[in-house]
Amino acid sequence: MPEQDAIFRALADPSRRAIFERLTEGELGVKELTACFAISQPAVSQHLAALSKAALVVPRRAGRRTFYRAAPGGLRPLVDWVARYRAFWVERIDMLQQLLDEMDE
Amino acid sequence: MNDNELVLEFELSHAPEKVWRALTDPALVSRWLMNTDDMQLTVGQKFKFRREPLPQWDGVVNCEILEAREPEFLSYTWQALGVDTIIRWTLEPIATGTRLKLEQTGFRPDQKQAFGGARMGWKQMAGEQLPRVLAELA
Numbered sequence: 001m002p003e004q005d006a007i008f009r010a011l012a013d014p015s016r017r018a019i020f021e022r023l024t025e026g027e028l029g030v031k032e033l034t035a036c037f038a039i040s041q042p043a044v045s046q047h048l049a050a051l052s053k054a055a056l057v058v059p060r061r062a063g064r065r066t067f068y069r070a071a072p073g074g075l076r077p078l079v080d081w082v083a084r085y086r087a088f089w090v091e092r093i094d095m096l097q098q099l100l101d102e103m104d105e
Numbered sequence: 106m107n108d109n110e111l112v113l114e115f116e117l118s119h120a121p122e123k124v125w126r127a128l129t130d131p132a133l134v135s136r137w138l139m140n141t142d143d144m145q146l147t148v149g150q151k152f153k154f155r156r157e158p159l160p161q162w163d164g165v166v167n168c169e170i171l172e173a174r175e176p177e178f179l180s181y182t183w184q185a186l187g188v189d190t191i192i193r194w195t196l197e198p199i200a201t202g203t204r205l206k207l208e209q210t211g212f213r214p215d216q217k218q219a220f221g222g223a224r225m226g227w228k229q230m231a232g233e234q235l236p237r238v239l240a241e242l243a
Contacts, residue, residue: 081188081212082111089207093115095137099127100119 003077010054015039016047020056020070027060027069110210118202125176128194139166146173162186188212 011017019033030048034041048068051057056074060067117124127133131144139154147170154166162185171180171191179194190211197204 082109085188085209085212086111086113089111089113089209092138093113093117093205093207096124096127097115097117099133099137100117100123103119103123103127103133 006054007056007075007077010050010056013047013050015043016051019044019047020051023051023057023068024070027067029065029067033068109212110208111212113207115205115207116199116201116203117205121176121196121198121203124196124203124205125179128179128196129173129175144168146170146175146179148172183209 011020015037018037022028022033022036028036030041030044033048034044037044039047048057048059052059052068054074055071057068058071060069127137129144129146131141134141134144139156141152141154143152145152150170152168152170154168156164158164166183166185168181168183171182173179177196179196181192183190183192188211190209193206193208193210195206195208197206
């Protein structure tokens with residue numbers, strides 16, 4: 001899936017991953033992010049642009065400043081619900097078989 | 106089968122009538138699937154399954170009976186965190202007991218429901234898929 005690829009590529013860089021993880025904890029501006037990590041402000045801005053493009057972060061303009069937060073549905077394309085449910089049902093049916101064995105006719 | 110549905114088949118060593126009871130009696134269903142106390146086989150009847158709440162999900166699955174034809178076919182909706190699907194159980198007698206088919210349809214890649222917020226998604230991803238896929242991309 002192209003969406004998944006874009007997300008994985010955006011998160012392939014460890015600095016970007018760290019920035020994204022930090023933003024899942026709350027909104028921050030570029031200055032604060034730069035203070036958190038040992039990288040330059042232009043580099044932070046570039047990472048934010050890449051994360052924005054992959055729809056992983058959302059900007060908010062407040063006056064002359066821009067704040068970023070992790071997009072709530074950003075990782076959604078990565079969640080394979082079908083696979084999760086397949087595993088869930090296989091386990092449940094095991095329990096169904098056990099119950100049937102225990103039940104009276 | 107496409108990416109948006111799942112189909113599973115099981116052979117159970119019990120008669121369809123017995124399997125039907127286990128699929129439809131709330132006391133029995135609660136023992137193998139999830140807790141329910143209000144499941145009733147009337148078309149349009151709403152009921153819930155519950156599990157322990159998680160930080161980003163109250164643990165409730167909302168259901169509504171769509172069709173019930175004892176002992177061969179049962180269908181209800183299954184709506185929970187991230188999914189809005191339909192479950193169809195088909196029971197077929199076989200020599201050794203019952204062939205039980207489960208279809209769950211309606212998974213959509215473009216679902217509007219957000220996946221529990223970015224933080225939960227991140228914690229799950231970081232531990233599971235991400236390291237593996239990043240290793241593949243490198």
